[in-house]
Amino acid sequence: MSKDRVAVVGIGQTKHQATRGDVSMAGLVREAASRALTDAGMTWSDIDAVVVGKAPDFFEGVMMPELYLADALGANGKPLFRVHTAGSVGGSTAIVAAQLVQAGIHERVLTVAFEKQSESDAMWALSMPIPFQPPLHAGAGGYFAPHIRSYMARSQAPDHIGILVALKDRTNALKNPYAHLHDHEISFDSIKDSMMLWDPVRYAETCPSSDGACAMVLASEAVADRAEGPVAWIKGTAMRSEPTMSADRDPVLPRGGSDCAADVYRQAGITDPRREVDCVEMYVPFSWFEPMWLENLHFAPSGEGWKYVEDGVTQMDGDLPVNMSGGVLSSNPIGASGMLRFAEAALQVRGQAGEHQIDGARTAVGHAYGGGSQFFAMWVVGSEKP
Amino acid sequence: MVRDVAVIAFAQMPNVRAETVLNEVEMLMPVIHDVRQRAGLDQQQIGFTCSGSTDYLSGQAFSFVSTLDGVGPWPPIQESHVEMDGAWALYEAWVKLQLGDLDTALVYCYSKSAPGPLQEVLSRQLDPYHVAPLWPDAISLAALQTRSLLDAGKATEADFAEVVARSRRNAMDNPNAQLAWDRAEADLLAEEPMVDPLRKHDCPPISDGASAVILAAGDRARELCARPAWIRGIDHRIEPMALGLRDLTVSASTRLAGEKAGVGGAPMDVAELHAPFSPQELILRDALGLGDHDNVNPSGGALAANPMMVAGLTRIGEVAQRIIDGTAMRGVAHATSGPCLQQNLVTVLEGDPT
Numbered sequence: 001m002s003k004d005r006v007a008v009v010g011i012g013q014t015k016h017q018a019t020r021g022d023v024s025m026a027g028l029v030r031e032a033a034s035r036a037l038t039d040a041g042m043t044w045s046d047i048d049a050v051v052v053g054k055a056p057d058f059f060e061g062v063m064m065p066e067l068y069l070a071d072a073l074g075a076n077g078k079p080l081f082r083v084h085t086a087g088s089v090g091g092s093t094a095i096v097a098a099q100l101v102q103a104g105i106h107e108r109v110l111t112v113a114f115e116k117q118s119e120s121d122a123m124w125a126l127s128m129p130i131p132f133q134p135p136l137h138a139g140a141g142g143y144f145a146p147h148i149r150s151y152m153a154r155s156q157a158p159d160h161i162g163i164l165v166a167l168k169d170r171t172n173a174l175k176n177p178y179a180h181l182h183d184h185e186i187s188f189d190s191i192k193d194s195m196m197l198w199d200p201v202r203y204a205e206t207c208p209s210s211d212g213a214c215a216m217v218l219a220s221e222a223v224a225d226r227a228e229g230p231v232a233w234i235k236g237t238a239m240r241s242e243p244t245m246s247a248d249r250d251p252v253l254p255r256g257g258s259d260c261a262a263d264v265y266r267q268a269g270i271t272d273p274r275r276e277v278d279c280v281e282m283y284v285p286f287s288w289f290e291p292m293w294l295e296n297l298h299f300a301p302s303g304e305g306w307k308y309v310e311d312g313v314t315q316m317d318g319d320l321p322v323n324m325s326g327g328v329l330s331s332n333p334i335g336a337s338g339m340l341r342f343a344e345a346a347l348q349v350r351g352q353a354g355e356h357q358i359d360g361a362r363t364a365v366g367h368a369y370g371g372g373s374q375f376f377a378m379w380v381v382g383s384e385k386p
Numbered sequence: 387m388v389r390d391v392a393v394i395a396f397a398q399m400p401n402v403r404a405e406t407v408l409n410e411v412e413m414l415m416p417v418i419h420d421v422r423q424r425a426g427l428d429q430q431q432i433g434f435t436c437s438g439s440t441d442y443l444s445g446q447a448f449s450f451v452s453t454l455d456g457v458g459p460w461p462p463i464q465e466s467h468v469e470m471d472g473a474w475a476l477y478e479a480w481v482k483l484q485l486g487d488l489d490t491a492l493v494y495c496y497s498k499s500a501p502g503p504l505q506e507v508l509s510r511q512l513d514p515y516h517v518a519p520l521w522p523d524a525i526s527l528a529a530l531q532t533r534s535l536l537d538a539g540k541a542t543e544a545d546f547a548e549v550v551a552r553s554r555r556n557a558m559d560n561p562n563a564q565l566a567w568d569r570a571e572a573d574l575l576a577e578e579p580m581v582d583p584l585r586k587h588d589c590p591p592i593s594d595g596a597s598a599v600i601l602a603a604g605d606r607a608r609e610l611c612a613r614p615a616w617i618r619g620i621d622h623r624i625e626p627m628a629l630g631l632r633d634l635t636v637s638a639s640t641r642l643a644g645e646k647a648g649v650g651g652a653p654m655d656v657a658e659l660h661a662p663f664s665p666q667e668l669i670l671r672d673a674l675g676l677g678d679h680d681n682v683n684p685s686g687g688a689l690a691a692n693p694m695m696v697a698g699l700t701r702i703g704e705v706a707q708r709i710i711d712g713t714a715m716r717g718v719a720h721a722t723s724g725p726c727l728q729q730n731l732v733t734v735l736e737g738d739p740t
Contacts, residue, residue, distance in 0.1 A: 056447035063442040063510040080624040084469040103484035241465035256462035
């Protein structure tokens with residue numbers, strides 16, 4: 001069996017903000033999907049199937065909302081599929097959609113991910129009791145702060161690394177008109193002076209709660225070859241999951257993330273990711289995850305990720321730009337956050353990322369993670385047909 | 387070109403009204419162990435794992451994360467989850483096996499429908515701005531569908547009673563059934579309606595349950611199973627949710643999915659239809675061209691047990707098990723989701739000629 005080639009031929013997203021009170025959930029997904037179709041030069045009737053992803057349904061208070069959204073997503077009489085793999089879902093959803101084309105089942109698949117966090121309170125929806133542990137954390141930051149502390153202790157990283165990441169991502173966001181946070185006054189000191197939420201994570205080192213959606217049109221080789229503009233070819237996709245609790249696992253540098261990266265690089269023919277990858281969009285909801293994931297995804301040697309941050313390697317003008325869009329730290333419609341990473345990687349290799357474009361980007365990585373650092377989804381996209 | 391993929395093992399827990407002692411993980415674990423044992427595989431020998439469940443029944447966000455721990459995903463596995471019935475998890479696994487990199491998949495699903503007020507919970511599925519605030523319950527929506535079927539002259543209450551009497555009689559031979567009895571159709575018709583025109587016995591029981599399937603591709607399936615139940619076709623389609631946009635007396639999405647899955651190709655020995663309400667069996671028979679087929683829902687169907695998120699995969703499992711056992715050669719399984727048969731999946735399964 002050989003897999004059919006797949007390309008991203010259309011990308012759309014909403015303006016992300018704290019409350020999109022101007023649209024319903026249907027209006028929100030329709031906005032992103034319509035833009036993706038326009039970008040692809042297609043109409044609703046061109047689409048064979050729709051794959052929807054979002055994080056827990058309690059975030060909006062609608063059970064299996066894709067059923068209600070079938071109409072808005074033009075899915076009548078078509079297959080409509082709903083993925084939910086925790087925070088990694090936006091990435092997983094794109095991968096499930098891509099597989100429908102790879103398997104030769106469909107030629108044009110619309111994939112959409114969204115979250116309308118303003119409809120409920122995600123922080124408390126994320127504050128679940130963990131069996132055998134005292135219920136002490138409020139919000140995902142409370143869960144991850146000990147992991148970050150552990151990383152700092154192991155790597156001897158200085159305290160200011162997280163601030164540098166936040167400053168970079170929030171500055172990059174100023175170049176992205178869709179980003180939720182546009183703080184023109186941001187500075188090292190303003191981040192340093194922001195409230196400590198979950199030591200060592202400060203308020204300004206934390207992702208916002210956003211309403212937003214992202215959509216992509218994925219197409220077969222035959223369709224992509226006829227596209228008028230540049231397309232992003234999918235060179236590899238991978239997903240890995242591991243338990244929440246296992247004596248063997250290391251939640252700081254999880255094996256699932258490492259295995260996922262190794263798998264996706266192998267598919268894409270990448271042997272030295274630091275040199276061969278032009279830019280990366282990784283899922284960094286709390287600043288310190290950038291150095292952690294640089295190591296977990298094999299870009300930096302163990303214990304050295306923070307040095308890349310300090311040396312400016314991950315800046316827009318560095319060797320390995322990370323989160324050119326502003327990342328999760330600047331926009332976080334949770335269910336869509338993974339797909340936004342995947343979509344930004346595709347925008348970069350299409351040369352259509354506007355002010356946050358990396359010149360000459362030919363190979364880009366999109367990454368998403370979820371749960372207690374246990375669900376991983378990645379793809380590699382390129383400007384050249386694989 | 388489609389790669390041959392088969393169901394090689396199926397397991398389910400006996401369906402119950404309310405599992406009050408075991409939590410979802412504990413409820414699911416024996417089913418997972420059972421299905422892996424039947425296939426002769428441990429978790430590390432399984433290429434892909436996919437599950438179906440919904441947080442709204444568990445009452446907790448990310449509920450599937452806990453059940454995955456029970457499966458034993460270490461070292462890390464290739465895995466996914468759908469907020470859909472397990473039948474759609476099987477669809478994702480079938481697609482994954484089509485890619486040719488992996489040869490086996492575990493599919494599982496579970497739910498406790500009982501802990502919350504199910505009718506109120508299901509109303510949270512409806513249009514959140516215009517319909518859900520009215521809290522319409524699933525039985526009332528099915529009653530509207532039933533009324534339109536009667537008004538159109540497409541069925542009679544006696545037809546519904548036949549479905550109910552046959553299904554619950556069939557369920558007496560199903561050790562996993564929750565509701566089984568032998569009652570005359572005339573007795574059933576003598577009962578008062580509960581939500582007019584539906585009588586209580588036209589409605590499914592509320593069930594807690596879990597089921598699981600192992601898929602295998604090509605030669606791997608033949609190695610692991612004497613008589614694999616090959617998936618000859620599988621397709622799913624959706625319609626608008628709004629009842630006013632649909633002709634509720636037909637199931638256009640089932641008909642289309644059935645055509646794509648190749649239902650009309652040859653006669654079926656068995657059909658398992660996910661029809662929670664008795665009139666829906668008639669709509670589905672019509673959509674799939676089964677007419678007065680004499681072997682529909684030998685398990686008793688959803689009228690014998692209707693665990694949410696599970697009953698669809700169980701229909702596939704019931705057909706596959708009959709092919710694996712050698713008591714059927716070809717069968718069709720159907721799964722549904724959403725109000726009044728909004729979304730439907732059809733699978734055609736076939737054994738090797740003996």
